[in-house]
Amino acid sequence: MRQIVKTFGVVTANDHVDFEALPGEIHALLGENGAGKSTLMCQLSGVYRPTSGEILLDGQPVRLTSPLEAAKRGIGMVFQNFRLVPTLTAVENILLGEKGPFWHGPAWKKARHVEIGEFAQRLGLKIPLDIPVELLAVGEQQRVEIVKTLYRGVRFIILDEPTSVLTPNEVDDLFQTLRRLKQEGKTILITTHKLKEVMAVAVSLKKK
Numbered sequence: 001m002r003q004i005v006k007t008f009g010v011v012t013a014n015d016h017v018d019f020e021a022l023p024g025e026i027h028a029l030l031g032e033n034g035a036g037k038s039t040l041m042c043q044l045s046g047v048y049r050p051t052s053g054e055i056l057l058d059g060q061p062v063r064l065t066s067p068l069e070a071a072k073r074g075i076g077m078v079f080q081n082f083r084l085v086p087t088l089t090a091v092e093n094i095l096l097g098e099k100g101p102f103w104h105g106p107a108w109k110k111a112r113h114v115e116i117g118e119f120a121q122r123l124g125l126k127i128p129l130d131i132p133v134e135l136l137a138v139g140e141q142q143r144v145e146i147v148k149t150l151y152r153g154v155r156f157i158i159l160d161e162p163t164s165v166l167t168p169n170e171v172d173d174l175f176q177t178l179r180r181l182k183q184e185g186k187t188i189l190i191t192t193h194k195l196k197e198v199m200a201v202a203v204s205l206k207k208k
Contacts (some may be wrong), residue, residue: 004053013039016053023155026178026188027200034043037191038080041158044189045077046070076154078145080161086134090127091116094148117160118146124180139170146177156187163197175201 013036021027025131029037042048045062054061057073064070067077077140091113091208113129120127125143133141142162149157163171178188178201192198 001040001044002054002056004040004043004055005051005077006036006043006048007051014043014050021156021187021189023147023185023187024182025200026182026190028036028198029189029191030193030198031191037091038160039079041077041160041189041191044156045075045158047077056137065163071152071154074153074155076149076152076156077157077160078142078162080164082141082145084133084141084144084148087132089130089132090136090144090147091129093133093144093188096148116147119151123147123150124177137170138165139167139173140168142170142174143177148161150186155185156189157181158189160191162190163192163194171197 001019002019004014004019005012006015017040019027019029019040026136029040030101031037036201039048041055043050044064046067047152049063053065055117056062057075061134062073064073064075070076074180085096087094095109118128120129120143125147127140127143127147128136130184133144134146142165175197178190179186190198190202
């Protein structure tokens with residue numbers, strides 16, 4: 001991200017921000033609530049568009065007009081407020097937006113169920129696949145969101161205040177997952193206001 005400016009009317013949320021991240025790195029964007037961390041990441045994930053400045057992937061400028069466009073380019077975001085359909089199961093939430101006969105074709109659905117289970121297991125993420133997500137613990141819901149994001153093949157994953165609703169044990173589990181993703185070459189970016197926690201995993205901190 002190069003010289004990013006984002007304004008909302010007369011309010012400047014991001015003022016000429018530069019940021020660079022490489023494969024296999026974990027970075028933390030640190031700042032108080034309202035500092036503009038999430039706004040910056042929403043531009044990287046295609047939710048907002050910069051007022052000025054540019055976003056580069058592999059050294060080339062890109063225009064991210066939507067989260068779908070960002071996902072196509074390998075960027076995904078897990079929001080602080082999870083974007084799950086409460087009455088659907090974990091598998092159904094993960095498959096939302098996928099091309100294919102989602103609500104029919106039992107063979108297709110069964111194959112995706114097996115595939116997602118194996119995918120989550122490789123990531124070391126234990127999630128109940130067939131239970132409505134509204135019945136899952138918060139940490140489990142977050143794992144569903146992470147699997148949902150990674151299942152789309154992203155190489156750059158953003159987590160917005162990921163520890164804010166987790167228990168200490170769930171935080172430990174999350175950080176173990178992030179370390180595994182780092183070893184796989186994923187680029188991970190965390191927004192947070194909790195310095196002590198991210199010091200355990202982040203290779204760099206950028207203060208907002």
